[in-house]
Amino acid sequence: MSDTINISLKVWRQNQGEEGHFEVYQAKDIDTSASFLEMLDVVNEQLTLNGKEPIAFEDDCREGICGACGVLVNGTTHGSHEKTTLCQLHMRKFKNNEQIVIEPFRAHPFTVIKDLVVDRSGLDAIITEGGYVSVKTGNAPEASTTPIKKELAEAAMDAAECIGCGACVAACPNGSAMLFTAAKVSQYALLPQGHPERKQRVEGMVGKMDELGFGSCSNEYECAVACPKGIDVQNIARLNREFIKASFM
Amino acid sequence: MKKNCALLSSIGQKLLIATSGLVMFILFLIPHMGGNILFLFGPDIFNSYAMHLHQMMPVVIGLRVLMLASITIHMAMTIKMSISNVQARGTRLSQKPSKERSLAARLMPLSGGMIFLFIVKHLLDFTISPPAVQMIEIDGYMAKDVYGMVYTQFQDPVQVIIYLLFMVAVGFHLSHALQSAVQTFGWYVPRKHSKIKLISMWVAIGMASTFAIIPVSALIYFHY
Numbered sequence: 001m002s003d004t005i006n007i008s009l010k011v012w013r014q015n016q017g018e019e020g021h022f023e024v025y026q027a028k029d030i031d032t033s034a035s036f037l038e039m040l041d042v043v044n045e046q047l048t049l050n051g052k053e054p055i056a057f058e059d060d061c062r063e064g065i066c067g068a069c070g071v072l073v074n075g076t077t078h079g080s081h082e083k084t085t086l087c088q089l090h091m092r093k094f095k096n097n098e099q100i101v102i103e104p105f106r107a108h109p110f111t112v113i114k115d116l117v118v119d120r121s122g123l124d125a126i127i128t129e130g131g132y133v134s135v136k137t138g139n140a141p142e143a144s145t146t147p148i149k150k151e152l153a154e155a156a157m158d159a160a161e162c163i164g165c166g167a168c169v170a171a172c173p174n175g176s177a178m179l180f181t182a183a184k185v186s187q188y189a190l191l192p193q194g195h196p197e198r199k200q201r202v203e204g205m206v207g208k209m210d211e212l213g214f215g216s217c218s219n220e221y222e223c224a225v226a227c228p229k230g231i232d233v234q235n236i237a238r239l240n241r242e243f244i245k246a247s248f249m
Numbered sequence: 250m251k252k253n254c255a256l257l258s259s260i261g262q263k264l265l266i267a268t269s270g271l272v273m274f275i276l277f278l279i280p281h282m283g284g285n286i287l288f289l290f291g292p293d294i295f296n297s298y299a300m301h302l303h304q305m306m307p308v309v310i311g312l313r314v315l316m317l318a319s320i321t322i323h324m325a326m327t328i329k330m331s332i333s334n335v336q337a338r339g340t341r342l343s344q345k346p347s348k349e350r351s352l353a354a355r356l357m358p359l360s361g362g363m364i365f366l367f368i369v370k371h372l373l374d375f376t377i378s379p380p381a382v383q384m385i386e387i388d389g390y391m392a393k394d395v396y397g398m399v400y401t402q403f404q405d406p407v408q409v410i411i412y413l414l415f416m417v418a419v420g421f422h423l424s425h426a427l428q429s430a431v432q433t434f435g436w437y438v439p440r441k442h443s444k445i446k447l448i449s450m451w452v453a454i455g456m457a458s459t460f461a462i463i464p465v466s467a468l469i470y471f472h473y
Contacts, residue, residue: 075345101343108339173346173355175337176259206258215337216259216330219429220354221440225347234437240260241435247255 004029005096009043011055012103014112022101032092036079037062037069039091055102056115064088064228067163070170071116072103077167077226085165085228105170109177109213120166122212123180127164129208130201131184133193152190159186161229171226174215179223181205182239183231189242199246206243259333260433262326267430269323274423277316282456288463292396293387299395300387324365331358349440353425353453363418370411374402403467412464420457424450 006028014020027043034042037059044054060068064085071086073079078086080093094100102116110118162183169177185202188194194201217236224233255261287298302309346355353360380401383394403409427449432438438445 072344075343076347081347103343106339106341106344108337110339170344171347173338173350174334175339176334178259203255206260210259213333213337214259215334216263217433218334218354218357219425219432219438220350222347222350224440225349233432233440237432237435237437240263240433243255243258243260244264244435247258247261 003032005032005091005094005098006030007039007091007094007097008099010099010101011115013055013115014104016111016113020112030091032090034091035062035087036073036089036091037087056113056117058117059087062087065163067165070105070165070167070228072101072105072170074101077105077171078165078228081225083228083230085163088228105166107166107169107172107175107214109175110166110169118166120164122214123164123166123169123177125212126177126181126205126208127184129204130197131188131205133188134197135193146192148191155234156187156190159183159190159231159235162187162227162231163229165228167226167228168223168231169214171222172215172217173220173222174218176217176223177209177212177214178217178236178239179227179231179233181209182235185242186235186238189238198242202239202242202246206239259330262330263433265322266326266330267433269319269326270426271430272319273316273323274427276312278456282459285460285463288396288399289466292394295396295399296385296392296394297387300390300392303392320365320368324361327358327361351425353421354429356421357425360418360422363415364422367415367418370415375399399463400467403464406468409464409468413461416457416461419460420453422453423456424453427452 006026007030009025009027010022011025012020013023025043025047027039027046030039030042037057040055040057047054057071058068060066062069064087067085069086070078073086073089078084079089104110104112104116104118105120109122110120113119160183162180164180166180168179169175172178185205188201189198219233219236221233224231256265284298284302287295375398379398382398384391385394386392403412428438428443428446431445431449436445
């Protein structure tokens, strides 16, 4: 049987192009088995009933696989450092009468659209520079025609786990998108299908990352700590290798 | 991407910082530490080392030019990168660093700035405007009594404390810098239980402690 808790929310409210500020709301009788997003739904319902504007936040699958949700909860991305997306964070993690501070992901390229919703299209722009493999359309090729070592396939799958939520950028003290870009470059660099375009891919994606104003990596690994999918910094080392090979060899 | 563009990209700048840092570490810091250890063997050996070093002036000047180039690249790139990083970070209000982020990593700009000030002070103390130095005879040559000059400098406890403080900065800087350079060059440095991180830390502690030997030993142990 689940309990209920009362919490106080200190939430960032902002309209695009305007100055933002924190507002405090009381959320009463919140079921501890509710997810964080469900708690926000309850608060929003109350706000709407009171004639106030609901808190804007992004979400989609609510299963931890789409990367749409993500805010700073009590100063940490997704509110946890245990490979958990915000939608998979449950209210049982919080204490009764606790104040929870909720802020949008902060980084210069992530401008606030409204309240907790930020523009993460920069990550998509990086993908368009090479986060794909060009293939001729038609039937899928026979899987066994390209043998791939199990370890490589697993490492590529691990890199491909990245859901592009942007927590790595928000957690990085430099607002760098290196872990994201590294994961996207790695998933193709590890597989033979990605090899024909590996040079253009790494140069294009790193170039776009810099152009959009993401910061540099200072190897402090905050990104990997924050990543809800456990993407490892091994991918950043691989991205550095790919970049060195493509640009200087 | 052209090579010059690649060097000015975020990864390229990091490569320049790492390479210039390693050049200073390998060609300056390690040999300097080796020379400093000779202080413990007394005036004859230390002065003889100083004299032989001065006899190799073309090599010394070559190294000085290389060091000047390295430090210029290292600092220019770091300042450029740090300004971009502060802009990229944006305004952060409630955000907290994780427990994994080391103190050495957080203090890199501070320790780096301290090292620069230290280099300026160190050059003023012993190279640009050294105190009056006695001339002594070594193996038939007239040479400067460098041992005496260093010994006299470190009879002042305030000077010793200042030097030790700077050595702490060198230790902190190196402990993050070495492991960070390895990762930047593309060798994987894991988050946890990393041997490279451990080696980086112990090399930093070892070097900072060895450099601290001269001022401390001059103050408390050796009698000239």
